[in-house]
Amino acid sequence: GxxxxxxxxxxxxxxxxxxxxxxxxxxTGYPSLFWYVQYPGEGLQLLLKATKAxxxxxxxxxxxxxxxxxxxxxxxxxxxxxxxxxxxxxxxDTGGFKTIFGAGTRLFVKA
Amino acid sequence: xxxxxxxxxxxICKSGTSVKIECRSLDFQATTMFWYRQFPxxxxxxxxxxxxGSKATYEQGVEKDKxxxxxxxxxxxxxxxxxxxxxxxxxxxxxxxxQGKGTEAFFGQGTRLTVV
Numbered sequence: 001g002x003x004x005x006x007x008x009x010x011x012x013x014x015x016x017x018x019x020x021x022x023x024x025x026x027x028t029g030y031p032s033l034f035w036y037v038q039y040p041g042e043g044l045q046l047l048l049k050a051t052k053a054x055x056x057x058x059x060x061x062x063x064x065x066x067x068x069x070x071x072x073x074x075x076x077x078x079x080x081x082x083x084x085x086x087x088x089x090x091x092x093d094t095g096g097f098k099t100i101f102g103a104g105t106r107l108f109v110k111a
Numbered sequence: 112x113x114x115x116x117x118x119x120x121x122x123i124c125k126s127g128t129s130v131k132i133e134c135r136s137l138d139f140q141a142t143t144m145f146w147y148r149q150f151p152x153x154x155x156x157x158x159x160x161x162x163x164g165s166k167a168t169y170e171q172g173v174e175k176d177k178x179x180x181x182x183x184x185x186x187x188x189x190x191x192x193x194x195x196x197x198x199x200x201x202x203x204x205x206x207x208x209x210q211g212k213g214t215e216a217f218f219g220q221g222t223r224l225t226v227v
Contacts, residue, residue, distance in 0.1 A: 032213040043117070043204050043221040044155075051213035089154065097143060097208035099216045103154040 002027040006090045006102035013080055014110050021075040021105045023064075023090035031092040033057075033066055033073040034099070038087045047075075047088070085109045114138055115207050117219025124195055124226055132190045132222045134205035140185035141207040145216075146178075149202040161188040195226040 006023040013019060025031065032051045036044040048057030053068035062077045073090060090102040114137040124130050134144055142163045147155040159180050160168040167180035177199075179191040192199050205219040 034215055036215075036218075041221075041223070043218040044206075045218065046215040049213070049215055093209065093213075093216070095212045098145070098157070098160070099206070099208070101155050106152065 002031070002092060002094055002100050004090050004092055004100055004102035006088075006105055008103070009087075009106040010108055011105060012108045012110065015082055016079045017109075019075070019077040019080045019084075019107070021088055021090075021107070023073045023075065023102060025071050025073065025090075025092050027071075027092055027094055029094050031094045033064070034091040034093065035062070035064055035073070035075050036089040036091060036101075038089065038104070040086070044089065080107070080109045082109045082111050115141075115205065115217045115219045117205050117222060119222060120220055121223045122225070124224070126196055126226055127194055129191055129193045130195055130224060132192075132203055132205075132224075134188045134190070134219050136186045136207050136217075139207075139210065141188070142185060143208055144182060144188035145206045145208070146180060146188075146190050147204045147206065149204060149221075155204060158190075163188075192224065195224070197226045200224055200226045 003026045034049045035047040037047045038044045048059040050057040050066035056065045064073050064075045087104045087106045089104045091099050093099050116135045118133050144161040146158045149155050158173045161180045161182040163182045169175045182188045204221045206216045
């Protein structure tokens with residue numbers, strides 16, 4: 001079945017460090033890929049998305065490129081801030097409405 | 112953009128009582144809503160799919176008699192935790208699916224349930 005695997009956390013970085021959170025997926029067909037972010041005590045909100053191979057999603061300095069050949073959608077940011085501390089979820093949607101989530105990666109950014 | 116409103120955001124109840132959580136789509140109609148449960152420091156676990164006008168579909172291992180789901184209209188789905196126990200304490204989140212291929216799901220703000 002369809003699945004999403006993302007790197008385990010927590011990830012602890014100093015402010016202005018480079019961030020990579022790996023995400024790979026298994027899916028039949030051509031899924032759309034998403035990164036959601038969850039701040040403490042809140043629901044999830046969309047961070048970025050890509051709907052086809054080689055698309056790059058970007059938002060708030062975060063980027064991820066849909067790589068069909070490696071079935072990956074790694075999240076990157078060049079310079080993290082304390083306010084980026086949150087849990088990040090990689091997810092896919094094969095068009096059947098149901099979103100499949102990765103386990104989530106908790107990011108701590110120290111000042 | 113589409114908004115899903117979930118209430119209450121926090122609730123504390125006594126063991127044995129029931130708690131109702133509401134999830135409303137504010138500016139669109141949702142024939143389907145998903146209910147998730149999230150344990151501390153863990154991912155979202157899909158509990159059930161709520162379908163307007165028909166019975167909810169529960170995931171394996173979820174007690175349908177404990178977690179009652181009602182989708183009374185195209186804008187409202189409710190989750191009732193019946194006879195709550197401390198082990199039901201968790202963060203519950205509803206979501207409405209995207210409105211087409213490649214569109215993102217829309218999430219409620221979540222409800223922190225504490226059973227004492």
